[in-house]
Amino acid sequence: DTEVTQTPKHLVMGMTNKKSLKCEQHMGHRAMYWYKQKAKKPPELMFVYSYEKLSINESVPSRFSPECPNSSLLNLHLHALQPEDSALYLCASSQGPLFDYSPLHFGNGTRLTVT
Amino acid sequence: QKEVEQNSGPLSVPEGAIASLNCTYSDRGSQSFFWYRQYSGKSPELIMFIYSNGDKEDGRFTAQLNKASQYVSLLIRDSQPSDSATYLCAVNTGAAGNKLTFGGGTRVLVKP
Numbered sequence: 001d002t003e004v005t006q007t008p009k010h011l012v013m014g015m016t017n018k019k020s021l022k023c024e025q026h027m028g029h030r031a032m033y034w035y036k037q038k039a040k041k042p043p044e045l046m047f048v049y050s051y052e053k054l055s056i057n058e059s060v061p062s063r064f065s066p067e068c069p070n071s072s073l074l075n076l077h078l079h080a081l082q083p084e085d086s087a088l089y090l091c092a093s094s095q096g097p098l099f100d101y102s103p104l105h106f107g108n109g110t111r112l113t114v115t
Numbered sequence: 116q117k118e119v120e121q122n123s124g125p126l127s128v129p130e131g132a133i134a135s136l137n138c139t140y141s142d143r144g145s146q147s148f149f150w151y152r153q154y155s156g157k158s159p160e161l162i163m164f165i166y167s168n169g170d171k172e173d174g175r176f177t178a179q180l181n182k183a184s185q186y187v188s189l190l191i192r193d194s195q196p197s198d199s200a201t202y203l204c205a206v207n208t209g210a211a212g213n214k215l216t217f218g219g220g221t222r223v224l225v226k227p
Contacts, residue, residue, distance in 0.1 A: 042217035
C-alpha cells in the first residue's frame, strides 16, 4: 500500500463544476508534487511545493489551483475544466527537494473525467 | 530533442531471460536518476534510484549510470511474467534541479 493517499479515486465532473482533489502523506516529507498523466503517456509535472511554498508552476492553466495547507496535505482545486483535462492526476512526495537526492513516492492517483 | 528518451518497445523477453532497458538524457547537470514501474491503470512505483556512475544492484534489478555518455540503464534478471509493465526512466532537471522529468516509458512483455 502506498503511503501517499489520494482522494477521491475516481471523479466525474461537468465543465461548470468546482471540485477538489486531495492528497495526504504522513512520512514527514517536505516536498509535494502534482502530476498529470494521459493514457499511454508519461506523467507531466504540474506543480511543486517545497517546504509548503509553491516552487514550480509548469505554466498550468488557472483553472487548476494548487493549495498546500500544511506539510502533510496538498489540494488541487478544479474549476471550469475542459474535456481534454480528463486524465489520471498523481500526487507525489519526497523527503526533501530533488536536489537533495530524494526519490518521489506516488499516490494511487485520481482518475478524472470531465463531461 | 526530448529531455529524457526511451525506446517505447514493446520489449518482448522470454521468462527467465534478462531484460535490458535504456534511457538517455540531455541535461548534463542532472544528478538523480530513477526507474519506476507502472502497471496499466496504476500509479508509478519506484524500483531503483542511482546517483553515482557505475552499477547499483537491488535483488533482480541492476541500474547502470554513465554521466559522461548521459546514459542510464536498467537490467531485469530472471524476468517473470509479473515484470510485464511499462518502465519509466526519470531524471531531475530544471535550473534548480527540483523537477523530475520522465521519459516516454518502455513497455516490457515477459512471455512464459
